[in-house]
Amino acid sequence: MKELLEVKKIFDILAATSSRKEKERILEKYKNNRMFVECLQFLLDTYIVTGISKKKISKSLNSVNYSNLNNVYDMINYLSKNNTGRDIDIKTIQVFANQNEELKKFIIGLATKSIKLGLTSKTANKIMPGLVREFGVMLAENYDKNKDKLGNKEFILTPKLDGTRIIVVKDKNSIKIFSRQGQIIENLIDIEKDFIKMPVGVYDGELLAEGIYKNSKERFKDTLKRCRIKGTKTGLKMVCYDYIQNINDFYAGEDKTPCYIRKNKLERIFKRLINELKYIEYLEPLYQGRDVTMITKYLSEMISNNEEGVMINISDESYQCKRVKSLLKVKVFNTCDIRCIDIEEGDGKYKDLLGNIICDYKGYRLGVGSGFTDEQRKYYFINQNKILGRVIEVKFFEETNNEKGELSLRFPVFLRVREEGKEVSYY
Structure with a gap:
């Protein structure tokens, strides 16, 4: 265990x-x-799941059989193959961790993949190229800035859903659900049961709260509330809009199958299982063709229904795990995700309340004072740590320059504090 103790020390230095x-x-x-590199790769690779949470590892399992592990290499190999969180797997890790009191917490942290290093796979790959498979999904550019990319190409229009993006990787042995950032999402029991019936592949879609809502914003609030539940998450469904049949293509970063074929395959899967699925569904396209006037037509319909907008897929383009110009989003207002760096107290009726937040917009200070309810102004002024330093979503009409020639936004309006781990995005 001497070598593993050295690895623990390196991890501690990184975290510090x-x-x-x-x-x-x-x-x-x-x-x-070598041991440090293998432990780091195991920890950072989002595609490797162990099925063992911090709660599970404390389970009392006195009479359960277990496998003997001689070193951390055995543990990594064992968990890579046995990752469903069975009692035998938990007991195996418990016994191995208990062999050394000084390393017990570290071993459990590795097994549950709960060690926080403040280190991304991108940074690790910069020093050790190809060490960690980087997680990525296809992200859209703004239509207004990229209309020329459409030309006379055929495209597919779908509603823009305002939920939580999720990716489901279904292989022969397991079902893994990831957030857009590559974090494992657990306890979506209803959705997981439906996916048992689905073919192998990668499913891209949106997690939405079930029910009837007056607008997409209300649904989104309820979706987040249900997603944050620590235990079993119910009242949620997945709406699928893309499908990659070969999982290795997703791992490699691109599926060259044209979009219209991917969507056709996905639609056939749902038609075949129409009477067997309750918590996952297919997002029907609004239009497929070359008539650009359909974009405005369906955008108007979405807005009149209090929905957010429409998405445009160029029909013959591939799926790439990055931001692309073959997927475009169309909204009346633009949005961006920017970091709150300061809070200002209000005056007049807003004295002793939040009056304005200051955000970093492309290196410039941007004041955002609209969009807050009175309750939010009180809450965030008292609990400043809930917004200060966090990424927030802002809607705006257009990017502009202020009187000093600095970049700014016209009519910035606060929408919400984004989920933890959300990165700054100007798209």
């Missing part, structure tokens, strides 16, 4: 610094330490 450059220096120094 917030400097990206210092983390890179540490990685460079220890990149030839």
Whole structure:
């Protein structure tokens, strides 16, 4: 266990610094330490799941059989193959961790993949190229800035859903559900049961609260509320809009199958299982063709129904796990996700309440004072840690320059604080 103790020390050093450059220096120094590299790869690879949570690992299992593990390599190999969180798997890790009191917490942290290093796969791959498979999904550009990309090409229009993006990877042995950022989402029991019936592949879609809502914003609030439940998450459904049949293509970052074929395959799957699925459904296209006037027509319909907008897929384009110009979003107002860096107290009726937040917009200070309810102004002024430093979503009419020539936004309006882990995005 002496070698693993050294790995623990390196992990502690990485976690202790917030400097990206210092983390890179540490990685460079220890990149030839085989055990460190394997433990780091195991921890950072989102596609590797163990099925063991911090809650499960404390389970009392006195009379359960277990497998003997001699070292951390055995543990990594074992969990890579046995990742459904069975009692035998939990007991196996418990016994291995209990062999060394000094390393017990570290071993459990590895097995549950709960160690926080403040390190991304991108940083690790910069020092050790190809070490970690990077998680990515296809993201849209704004239609207004990329109308020329459409030309006379055939496209597919679908409603823009305002939910939580999820990716389901269904293979022969397991069903893994990921957030847009690559974090494992657990306890979506209803959706997982439906996916048992689905063919192997990668399913891209949106998690939405079930029920009838007056607008998409109300549905989104309820969706987030249900997603944040620690235990079994109910009252949620997945609406699927893309499908990659070969999982390895997703891991590689691109499925070259044209969009219209991917959607046709997905539609056939749902038609075949129409009477067997309750919590997952197919998002029917609004239009397929070359008539660009349909974009405005359906956008108007969406807006009149209090929906957010429409999405445009160019029919013959591939699925790429990055932001692309073959997928475009159309909204009356644009939105961006920017970080709140300061809070200002209001005056007049808003004295002793939040008056304005200051955000970092492309390196410039941007004031956002509209969009807050009175309750939110009180809550965020008292609980500033709930918004300060967090990424927030802002809607705006257009990007502009202020009187100093600095970048700014016209009519910025606060929409919501985004989920933890959300990155800044200007798209």
